[in-house]
Amino acid sequence: MKKVGVAILGLGVVGGGTYQILTEHREFYQKTQNVDIVVENVLELRKERALSLGVQENKIASNIQEICSNPDVDIVIEVMGGVEPAKSFVLAALNAGKSVVTSNKELFCKYSYELEKAARKNNCGLFFEASCVGGVPVIRALLDNLQGNKILSMMGIINGTTNYILTKMTNEGSSYEDVLKEAQKLGYAEANPTADVEGYDAAYKLSILSSLAFHTKIPFSKIHREGITGITADDINYGKQLGYVLKLLAIGKNTDEGIEVRVHPTYVKASHPLATVNDSYNAVYITGDSVEDVMLYGRGAGALPTGSAIVGDVIYCATHPNFRYSTFKNTEEADPNTKFIDNFKSAYYIRLSAHDKAGVLAKVSSIFSRHNISVAQMIQEEDVTADGRVPLIFITHMTKEKSVNKAVEDINLSDVADVVSVIRVVS
Amino acid sequence: MKKVGVAILGLGVVGGGTYQILTEHREFYQKTQNVDIVVENVLELRKERALSLGVQENKIASNIQEICSNPDVDIVIEVMGGVEPAKSFVLAALNAGKSVVTSNKELFCKYSYELEKAARKNNCGLFFEASCVGGVPVIRALLDNLQGNKILSMMGIINGTTNYILTKMTNEGSSYEDVLKEAQKLGYAEANPTADVEGYDAAYKLSILSSLAFHTKIPFSKIHREGITGITADDINYGKQLGYVLKLLAIGKNTDEGIEVRVHPTYVKASHPLATVNDSYNAVYITGDSVEDVMLYGRGAGALPTGSAIVGDVIYCATHPNFRYSTFKNTEEADPNTKFIDNFKSAYYIRLSAHDKAGVLAKVSSIFSRHNISVAQMIQEEDVTADGRVPLIFITHMTKEKSVNKAVEDINLSDVADVVSVIRVVS
Numbered sequence: 001m002k003k004v005g006v007a008i009l010g011l012g013v014v015g016g017g018t019y020q021i022l023t024e025h026r027e028f029y030q031k032t033q034n035v036d037i038v039v040e041n042v043l044e045l046r047k048e049r050a051l052s053l054g055v056q057e058n059k060i061a062s063n064i065q066e067i068c069s070n071p072d073v074d075i076v077i078e079v080m081g082g083v084e085p086a087k088s089f090v091l092a093a094l095n096a097g098k099s100v101v102t103s104n105k106e107l108f109c110k111y112s113y114e115l116e117k118a119a120r121k122n123n124c125g126l127f128f129e130a131s132c133v134g135g136v137p138v139i140r141a142l143l144d145n146l147q148g149n150k151i152l153s154m155m156g157i158i159n160g161t162t163n164y165i166l167t168k169m170t171n172e173g174s175s176y177e178d179v180l181k182e183a184q185k186l187g188y189a190e191a192n193p194t195a196d197v198e199g200y201d202a203a204y205k206l207s208i209l210s211s212l213a214f215h216t217k218i219p220f221s222k223i224h225r226e227g228i229t230g231i232t233a234d235d236i237n238y239g240k241q242l243g244y245v246l247k248l249l250a251i252g253k254n255t256d257e258g259i260e261v262r263v264h265p266t267y268v269k270a271s272h273p274l275a276t277v278n279d280s281y282n283a284v285y286i287t288g289d290s291v292e293d294v295m296l297y298g299r300g301a302g303a304l305p306t307g308s309a310i311v312g313d314v315i316y317c318a319t320h321p322n323f324r325y326s327t328f329k330n331t332e333e334a335d336p337n338t339k340f341i342d343n344f345k346s347a348y349y350i351r352l353s354a355h356d357k358a359g360v361l362a363k364v365s366s367i368f369s370r371h372n373i374s375v376a377q378m379i380q381e382e383d384v385t386a387d388g389r390v391p392l393i394f395i396t397h398m399t400k401e402k403s404v405n406k407a408v409e410d411i412n413l414s415d416v417a418d419v420v421s422v423i424r425v426v427s
Numbered sequence: 428m429k430k431v432g433v434a435i436l437g438l439g440v441v442g443g444g445t446y447q448i449l450t451e452h453r454e455f456y457q458k459t460q461n462v463d464i465v466v467e468n469v470l471e472l473r474k475e476r477a478l479s480l481g482v483q484e485n486k487i488a489s490n491i492q493e494i495c496s497n498p499d500v501d502i503v504i505e506v507m508g509g510v511e512p513a514k515s516f517v518l519a520a521l522n523a524g525k526s527v528v529t530s531n532k533e534l535f536c537k538y539s540y541e542l543e544k545a546a547r548k549n550n551c552g553l554f555f556e557a558s559c560v561g562g563v564p565v566i567r568a569l570l571d572n573l574q575g576n577k578i579l580s581m582m583g584i585i586n587g588t589t590n591y592i593l594t595k596m597t598n599e600g601s602s603y604e605d606v607l608k609e610a611q612k613l614g615y616a617e618a619n620p621t622a623d624v625e626g627y628d629a630a631y632k633l634s635i636l637s638s639l640a641f642h643t644k645i646p647f648s649k650i651h652r653e654g655i656t657g658i659t660a661d662d663i664n665y666g667k668q669l670g671y672v673l674k675l676l677a678i679g680k681n682t683d684e685g686i687e688v689r690v691h692p693t694y695v696k697a698s699h700p701l702a703t704v705n706d707s708y709n710a711v712y713i714t715g716d717s718v719e720d721v722m723l724y725g726r727g728a729g730a731l732p733t734g735s736a737i738v739g740d741v742i743y744c745a746t747h748p749n750f751r752y753s754t755f756k757n758t759e760e761a762d763p764n765t766k767f768i769d770n771f772k773s774a775y776y777i778r779l780s781a782h783d784k785a786g787v788l789a790k791v792s793s794i795f796s797r798h799n800i801s802v803a804q805m806i807q808e809e810d811v812t813a814d815g816r817v818p819l820i821f822i823t824h825m826t827k828e829k830s831v832n833k834a835v836e837d838i839n840l841s842d843v844a845d846v847v848s849v850i851r852v853v854s
Contacts, residue, residue, distance in 0.1 A: 021717050136721060137568045148734075294563060295724040295725065296723055297724065298720060304719065305717065305719055308717035314575070320751065
């Protein structure tokens with residue numbers, strides 16, 4: 001039976017889960033996969049953490065060189081997160097002839113070009129299923145199942161923290177601030193939640209997934225990114241009244257005009273399969289020209305679900321002697337021939353705080369019409385708020401982003417209403 | 428650029444879709460996959476069908492030998508369906524050194540052992556993603572993503588025809604017979620619908636999927652199979668009242684006691700992700716010990732979605748020089764060490780037609796209690812039907828199949844009620 005040695009860099013949540021899976025399933029993999037996978041080294045500065053997980057003291061390496069020069073290590077698992085020192089460690093491992101399995105979305109998003117170059121040069125495997133959407137098998141689906149399709153679009157709920165927060169806000173009518181605090185207490189959100197709630201995490205993943213789907217490098221910098229910090233309970237409730245559920249969506253589209261990639265809060269029709277993806281569950285909804293619609297759903301984070309993706313890659317790497325590298329143009333920057341669309345089309349939810357006087361609707365309607373925006377649905381509240389305002393909510397038909405921006409400007413300049421929120425809508 | 432020649436056996440619905448995808452995307456695959464895939468031959472007796480799809484006359488082979496001896500053919504795509512002549516053709520292709528991609532669930536379910544033996548002997552690829560659930564990437568997910576898990580259970584809506592019929596019955600309150608006729612008119616059901624409506628198709632797929640998931644041969648003969656022909660609009664409505672949606676589920680479980688595999692109509696809680704899988708959409712809900720819950724959703728049938736799975740396998744085969752065969756014990760019969768459970772546990776919906784007299788509920792309850800069946804929910808209708816009967820519906824807690832069978836016998840022997848239907852329930 002083939003013996004394969006692995007080293008785990010970082011025994012945090014995911015590293016700990018990976019260690020647990022590998023050690024508890026060792027005999028199971030011998031029996032079912034005909035391979036003996038042994039954890040030969042871990043790199044973890046908190047020695048007690050390693051020992052408490054059951055790692056033998058002589059397996060704890062004190063630096064990356066020790067692992068690179070250990071001939072028993074075939075595969076290095078990088079689960080440290082962040083760019084440095086993860087990047088240097090991964091490059092060192094590849095240059096030492098070790099294959100690499102990583103869960104590091106920021107690293108892979110920003111430096112896939114450099115990492116892949118090193119992997120090719122050294123004829124090593126480079127696997128990253130765990131970098132996107134935890135245990136949901138989306139990367140291999142794009143690489144090995146759907147590659148016969150032109151992928152037309154993908155829409156994903158690919159950040160667990162924000163989906164947990166939005167689900168709570170939806171179910172309980174609570175404010176963003178209250179739910180965030182609760183999520184932090186429960187460990188679902190970090191003390192500094194910026195990467196999640198501002199959409200960075202989702203944008204890293206979208207960069208990776210859309211590069212695979214559209215076969216060209218989609219850099220992080222090309223992704224239009226908005227977070228959920230401005231979302232109010234009111235917006236969620238008005239959306240509900242109109243038949244929508246609010247989600248932080250990562251959207252990638254490949255049309256004849258070009259590519260659009262964006263992360264932002266989005267109303268999803270309540271009957272859409274993505275609308276029922278709740279709590280820390282994630283899902284990616286992919287449309288291809290042959291397969292039509294496919295949705296992949298599961299745990300997008302967590303020690304064992306993400307560990308499952310890592311171990312899947314480890315077993316694949318251990319049992320498949322030939323490696324295939326990216327099927328997209330893995331360039332350092334975007335290919336100059338790739339056209340990106342800023343002025344994309346969408347339907348919009350526009351909430352106004354209108355003065356309680358006659359002619360408001362006529363004025364607003366004329367502004368919309370001037371910018372070729374046509375209205376699909378409207379709610380005008382009867383009750384006047386304490387400051388003498390009336391909430392007025394519109395859902396538009398498909399229109400261009402820039403037209404909406406201009407209409408918003410004009411409404412704010414008018415004397416009849418202020419724009420409170422603008423949220424995109426998919427049906 | 429590597430050139431790969433393929434031959435398509437059978438230009439029916441799926442064969443036609445596959446031909447269309449391959450020819451329309453040829454340049455796209457050259458650009459994105461660095462491989463030139465050329466349809467070198469088709470085997471189709473209806474010459475006009477081949478010509479109408481755009482096949483050049485000189486590419487139409489008149490028998491399998493012509494294809495086997497064509498040195499330009501590297502991969503044979505078998506999309507004929509049924510056991511013979513598909514089996515002889517696939518074996519001939521493998522023995523001629525051609526790799527095979529098949530969508531044939533009946534063939535693969537019944538003869539995977541023989542086919543794989545021939546593939547190994549000739550060092551050829553044998554791919555079958557399209558045999559189960561059309562464009563939904565479930566086979567590769569089990570083989571290459573979730574293989575780090577002990578799969579605990581899978582529940583699938585894996586037959587499009589029956590899901591279409593049950594969805595229509597649910598939405599419109601129509602009878603099975605009426606919806607079946609409509610489905611046949613629309614081409615969603617075959618003139619002879621037995622394979623679909625009696626659960627054979629789902630059972631073939633469950634045999635394949637559970638063999639992969641549980642790493643041991645699960646023969647068709649071990650699968651408990653019931654179809655949907657006995658389902659009435661009343662059952663669907665009572666289920667609705669109790670918060671359930673009726674689906675034909677394929678269920679596989681791997682517990683400490685053994686393996687249970689079954690296909691039968693099942694009530695699914697309305698809040699379960701499988702409950703919203705409607706019309707001809709399919710989905711497989713898999714639970715692993717590390718990944719927790721994963722659901723894969725999409726089109727389970729159709730020319731292009733199934734063609735997408737076939738072409739995915741063709742590209743994989745063309746770009747991965749090494750083949751890996753089944754990761755289950757691919758024996759001819761079930762491994763004698765594999766234990767199968769007949770007397771499985773489930774919750775049950777039991778509908779009675781009760782006499783309209785006092786003491787019925789007491790009598791039925793005492794029968795349940797005698798067989799250790801505890802009741803979770805009950806509906807007793809007020810209205811008496813024309814024949815002086817009262818519908819009485821129970822949902823039980825988890826109980827053993829055999830206990831329910833005995834209780835049903837006892838109720839039918841009693842003078843208070845007849846059992847109209849017994850349907851299993853998952854929550």
